[in-house]
Amino acid sequence: MTSKISLRGVTKSFGPKKVLQGIDLDVAKGESMVVIGGSGTGKSVLLKCVLGLMRPDAGSIKIDDEETVALADGGRADVMRKFGMLFQGGALFDSLRVWENVAFGPIQSDGMKPAQAREVAIAKLGAVGLGPEIGELYPAELSGGMQKRVALARAIAREPEIIFFDEPTTGLDPIMADVINDLIVKCVSDLGATAVSITHDMASARKIGHRIAMLYDGKLIWQGRTADIDHSGDAHVDQFINGRAEGPIRMQVRRL
Numbered sequence: 001m002t003s004k005i006s007l008r009g010v011t012k013s014f015g016p017k018k019v020l021q022g023i024d025l026d027v028a029k030g031e032s033m034v035v036i037g038g039s040g041t042g043k044s045v046l047l048k049c050v051l052g053l054m055r056p057d058a059g060s061i062k063i064d065d066e067e068t069v070a071l072a073d074g075g076r077a078d079v080m081r082k083f084g085m086l087f088q089g090g091a092l093f094d095s096l097r098v099w100e101n102v103a104f105g106p107i108q109s110d111g112m113k114p115a116q117a118r119e120v121a122i123a124k125l126g127a128v129g130l131g132p133e134i135g136e137l138y139p140a141e142l143s144g145g146m147q148k149r150v151a152l153a154r155a156i157a158r159e160p161e162i163i164f165f166d167e168p169t170t171g172l173d174p175i176m177a178d179v180i181n182d183l184i185v186k187c188v189s190d191l192g193a194t195a196v197s198i199t200h201d202m203a204s205a206r207k208i209g210h211r212i213a214m215l216y217d218g219k220l221i222w223q224g225r226t227a228d229i230d231h232s233g234d235a236h237v238d239q240f241i242n243g244r245a246e247g248p249i250r251m252q253v254r255r256l
């Protein structure tokens with residue numbers, strides 16, 4: 001089976017700081033992969049490398065078997081068209097109405113006429129449980145949970161083949177986080193999309209991931225089926241998923 005996304009030997013350093021030290025990762029078509037790891041372990045750097053927003057120092061990143069690391073702007077734009085993205089914090093445009101936020105991709109990237117894009121936006125808002133009246137509001141008029149729903153509607157508006165979720169539950173209470181997790185699962189499965197998420201929320205990782213990979217010290221120290229993470233046999237994974245202060249992972253805290 002060919003992978004939708006395939007990384008081999010991806011490395012990235014900033015000066016002397018080696019953030020990624022040889023990442024190998026395969027995500028199959030239609031699979032939902034979640035990358036977990038503590039703060040500062042390089043989850044965002046990894047995501048930016050796959051998105052093409054940052055260039056790795058070495059290694060290969062293939063999307064649909066096509067090498068993307070050295071692509072020039074035109075080829076890069078073609079690959080990016082396959083992507084949808086839910087940014088941490090939503091990143092909605094404050095000055096646009098909700099429906100205009102959701103319609104932004106279809107209008108800007110696909111050249112869809114505004115009237116048709118508005119229909120699409122209203123349908124996608126419906127898919128995340130928001131009525132058409134919400135489309136007329138501005139983001140500032142919505143709660144954090146509703147903003148996340150709008151951001152999800154925007155991420156799926158162009159029916160992307162691959163959707164990236166950056167800390168999708170950050171800032172939400174546990175119940176709203178679970179609602180968003182359920183919506184992510186539903187939207188990804190309805191689209192038949194491939195999903196890659198980064199998070200340190202284990203409840204979210206367990207709910208949305210078919211497979212989980214853990215990033216630690218620049219490497220993916222464990223990857224496997226979500227159901228197997230409780231029996232990983234790795235002390236670092238055990239400490240992380242159980243949220244224990246004691247264990248092989250040492251947090252950098254300044255002593256008072």
Ligand SMILES: Nc1ncnc2c1ncn2[C@@H]1O[C@H](COP(=O)(O)OP(=O)(O)OP(=O)(O)O)[C@@H](O)[C@H]1O
Binds near residue numbers: 038043044
């Ligand atoms: N553009 C950059 N220049 C220099 N250092 C960077 C840059 N981007 C990231 N880093 C460093 O790389 C390391 C990993 O950062 P990254 O943001 O990927 O962590 P993370 O796992 O996403 O953390 P968090 O969960 O807190 O968001 C950090 O030490 C960070 O300071």
